């Protein structure tokens with residue numbers, strides 16, 4: 001039989017089937033037709049070895065958009081862009097990127113633990129016009145999952161859990177993140193769009209890797225925390241001089257994990273009750289940040305007095321002086337024990353993962369109770385810029401992996417304390433046409449000046465110490481002579 005004959009044969013079979021189907025539709029009474037359809041479906045399901053599950057887009061009496069449908073949509077968005085031939089693209093509310101999903105009546109295959117299954121998207125067009133106050137589409141969309149019945153337990157249990165979890169995680173990754181700040185006992189938010197990432201953060205690469213690993217392990221450790229009966233939280237203490245990247249690192253953490261940020265201004269919180277209310281309102285997958293914890297909180301139970309801050313410290317960090325004066329003027333009765341209570345106890349009342357990050361410029365001033373392990377699990381020192389961190393900055397700012405001025409810079413950075421913020425400032429091109437060499441020369445000059453200043457300061461201090469030692473020696477001599 002030639003292919004042409006085959007097609008004409010097939011054509012006549014289709015024509016006969018269509019004819020029988022038309023007769024069936026037209027002449028059989030409705031009741032007989034529906035019971036025939038019912039029994040034929042039962043017969044097919046006896047022979048047909050596949051199970052099908054349908055997930056409708058809208059469910060319930062009030063026709064709410066189904067969470068399962070939207071999780072599946074997100075889950076399939078990763079598969080569809082590579083497999084499906086017809087895709088739909090949309091900007092979903094609160095999402096930061098275009099979401100691709102398969103178009104109606106498309107099918108994609110998936111595999112789970114060696115088992116193959118199929119997802120198909122479908123649409124029933126409603127024939128009856130609907131009157132509803134709810135945002136109901138007239139087209140009823142659904143996903144249909146098909147799999148062999150011998151894999152029933154695997155698919156209905158672990159696979160569907162995996163799809164829902166993964167789908168929700170994709171949604172979280174794609175959503176627009178928010179930066180919350182508290183105004184008294186209320187949070188208000190803006191869209192969080194800080195460009196800092198761990199890639200742009202200049203620090204020792206080993207230390208950086210260690211922090212990234214720690215964060216990722218934490219974010220995937222839901223089962224572990226549930227098994228050992230601990231609240232899913234982790235505390236980080238970031239300390240180091242101003243301009244060493246503490247705030248930048250927090251932004252990089254939020255970007256890495258896709259978490260929201262809650263910037264908690266403790267001095268604006270009236271008391272422990274208000275603090276509890278604010279913290280309970282934080283959502284899961286968030287980082288709660290308390291910056292400059294040493295200035296925000298009275299570590300002894302009473303507000304600190306201005307004079308406690310030595311002049312030298314204030315000179316070193318004028319921002320803190322201003323902050324503190326401002327805070328003293330407003331006042332807050334949040335106590336250390338209130339904060340500790342929350343960190344220890346109340347976490348358990350809130351589900352989901354949370355990171356709490358404290359920052360300080362003066363770690364030695366913090367009450368040991370606040371930073372002991374278990375409360376602040378990881379202490380991270382952000383320090384002056386050394387050569388490894390500089391290489392990161394040079395790569396980001398100047399797109400340079402090496403340069404003949406690098407050895408000189410290495411030498412100077414080992415001898416001089418300059419913050420990454422200052423180094424970065426010198427690497428910024430001064431003119432649009434500024435080249436890398438002139439930026440590096442600028443930096444060398446700044447480092448040499450800083451080195452000279454540090455040396456003359458040290459000399460001055462040595463002189464002062466010698467002078468006061470001399471004075472006390474003479475005083476002692478006079479005292480002995482008087483006697």
Ligand SMILES: Nc1ncnc2c1ncn2[C@@H]1O[C@H](COP(=O)(O)OP(=O)(O)OP(=O)(O)O)[C@@H](O)[C@H]1O
Nearest residue numbers: 200201202241242243244245246247248420421424
């Ligand atoms: N390690 C770093 N890598 C890249 N850029 C940095 C780093 N440290 C600081 N910077 C740059 O310097 C600026 C100030 O840094 P940042 O605010 O993160 O410092 P900080 O330690 O939080 O200071 P403060 O204690 O005053 O709040 C940032 O905008 C960032 O561009």
